[in-house]
Amino acid sequence: MNKKKIIRGIVMTLLINGALPLAVYQILLGYTSSFVALSIAAAIPLVDNLFSLIRYRRLDVFASFMLLGFILSLAAVFMGGNEQLILLRESFVTGALGLLFFCSFLFPRPLIYYFALRFTVGNDPQRVAEFAAKWQHAHFRFVLRIMTLVWGVALVGEAAVRSYLVYHLSITQFLAVSNFVVYGFIGAAILFTVYFRRYALKRIAK
Template sequence: MNLKAKKKVIQTIVLSLVINGAIPVVVYNFLVDHYSSFVSLLIATLIPLGDNLFHVVKYRKADAFGLFMLTGFVLSLLAFVLGGNERLILLRESMVTGLLGLIFIASLFFAKPLIYHFAIRFSSNDETEKKGQFEKNWEVPYFRFVLRIMTAIWGIALLGEAIVKVILIYELSISVFLAVSQLIFYGVIGAAILFTIVYRKYAKTRLDLINNQ
């Protein structure tokens, strides 16, 4: 990754933290003096939803994160209909994250784990060529082991993030939780991405040695 690409990634992360973290906190603290805590929180959570829907419309496709936020919004509405309080609304993100983590872990028991399909989708513009290479590598036991390790790490990371946030929801005030929740989310995701990059580089070197034997 060159300097320009790294700069763009950093800018994207910072902007996302501001939109999904800082702005909702400011909006919540402003509205809570005029409306109930429940209504204020519900309005504040519409901001990250709107941001992700904008990207879905702009790029004319639904990505995983957009669907993640949309599912969270639906759970928020269900919480409202069922008479949930503001902490139940906050729980909906952890519920979705935890569910995604469980899906990653459950995919380990299928023929090919989720990371296999994600890698084909996002690693190359030429999906047909990449799929052919992945199918060839899938015959190598070490390659299958690597993808299952990556899938397990992502599943554990997402499930662990959800558990930590569920605990903090009831330990922190709503304002403080809104401020730190996105830092926790991006911290966990960042760590998982870093692991994936480093482990992928190591695994590729070893896989090349195996294929060349």
């Protein structure tokens, strides 16, 4: 699989499982309740997952992860509570997903392994087999586990910081800084992933 196909696969995955559901949700908010809008948006990664399961006989872990995010968002709609809890709905979701990264250490392979498989290999059986064979190398396992740890820390850290701020700032102040916290943690995790992957590839090449 060449670089263009990999990039195309990444873009399509992010569009189908990320951008499209969010766009559908935002559009439907003007016509229906948040619950209905989220339910319809969550159906998109579900359909993509079913398609992958039927066509490739393999569960798409990334699509499942995105679907779980929407299901948690649906659950957060029913949380109710005071203004602080309402403001923390998104962090409830990111915190739970961050814990999922940590929990994946209890399984044979961490969550990032399946994300890397989805984004760098695609559905080519030969490439999938070659990627799976790399798990036998200690450094490969180390790199993916570190990435999983970093993403878990980033998501749980974002939830923790926003939870602290919502009870120590006014609502106006919180809304002013909230997105900076979210993008700061996520951006840092993305940058780490990009540069750590480059470092790992150079080391493996030696």
